[in-house]
Amino acid sequence: MQASTKLKVGVGVAMAAAIAVAGVVMFAGPKAGADPTDAAQVARGRAVYAERCASCHGPRLEGQPNWQSRKPDGRLPAPPHDASGHTWHHPDEDLFKITKDGVAAFAPPGYVSDMPAFSGVLSDADIWAVLAFIKSSWPEETRRRHAAMSARAGK
Template identity: 85%
Template sequence: MAGVVLFAGPKAGADPNDAAQVARGKVVYAEQCASCHGVRLEGQPEWQSRKPDGRLPAPPHDASGHTWHHPDADLFKITKQGVVAFAPAGYESDMPAFGGVLSDAEIWAVLAFIKSSWPDETRRRHAAMSERTKK
């Protein structure tokens, strides 16, 4: 992916304090993500246990899940390119790539909406981790 700019555009980044971005993200999340990740970001039941087909259920995006353990850049890339692009060879996932469905700004908005649901301490920890990975 040499030479590809992933963060171009007027709204590169997910700001959980930007009310307009969060509101847009809430709409996009409801349309594109809630069917798997839950209306309340709760994920699918038993999300840490493999289903009969060997795939993992959709994890929660609230603070009970592991979304906040990943820096913004990784969350953006996973959403845009799909989990399989970052997993070991042979890994299968129900998570599709949304690069052909959502604009970069819409992906950032969804991430802002998700982050807006996290407690302040979780947001602080996540922001610090995301900053460290930029260096």
């Protein structure tokens, strides 16, 4: 085979591979997940959190007062999402599902919560971005422990 033919074949194979990869990315989308070290994802999450979450969970992720004590209507106040709360005790996939589908998917029958489901309101990418923003506020040790727990839960 001549060198020019080999070059044309090589370029054709490379183009086919690039098209295949682009197709996978285009149809599958970016890998889901919350990366607290991704500045762009954290910035997006900060904006979405301010618009959709801060009114209940607080502008500094502090939650509502007495978040562990039921209100007169029997519902629990919004918990903090900073390291003082229990958010980091749940794997990423559960946090995503709670945000997207609401607490009912994880709570006992009859449990009522003020936490709405954000399916149809926020995109999956926005939900992951909010989680990245929340995780970015945690101390490194808390992030490390949470990452290990999320990895174990994903197996």
